[in-house]
Amino acid sequence: RKEVEQDPGPFNVPEGATVAFNCTYSNSASQSFFWYRQDCRKEPKLLMSVYSSGNEDGRFTAQLNRASQYISLLIRDSKLSDSATYLCVVNMGTNAGKSTFGDGTTLTVKP
């Protein structure tokens, strides 16, 4: 089993739709969590951090469920420009080693 798992998709949705991605992680000692966005043939860029209390940035909402060991990303009112691959990242904490990236979920928003 992978340390971090994402549904690869692809998710094909119409403009204006609401779409949600989940990401599960296996290590209960994981400390911090992030969502990144990666456009085709580009580097990943930080989208948002994920906190236990949840956080929202415009149309994007991220949630963390420690009990069930997953994080989620909700995108409301999808735009064409949201088309990308979304990567979740799980960190074990300082000095404990590396960040672990999920393989990504591909989203295509269609007119």
Place this chain on the structure above:
Amino acid sequence: DGGITQSPKYLFRKEGQNVTLSCEQNLNHDAMYWYRQDPGQGLRLIYYSQIVNDFQKGDIAEGYSVSREKKESFPLTVTSAQKNPTAFYLCASSMQQGYTEAFFGQGTRLTVV
């Protein structure tokens, strides 16, 4: 502007040659990382470094080498021992290894010809 810079953007290598990919950051970050990404795949960790003069192997270190002589620099050498080096290579840095968010360079696309 603060950031992380990779060079070159595109690199072509003949089989049997070693090549070195550059990664420089002026974010004053302690931790630096090298990832490899193959088409349609996720990121795989090659090497990471928490502090100067120290680095650790990641999941796919075979055929690669790194150095961390300066805080700002973390070059990656792809050696002839790497059997399938054609890939997209991404360098990243973060303030604290394994805790804070990482920021990426624009990547180097390596092709073996």
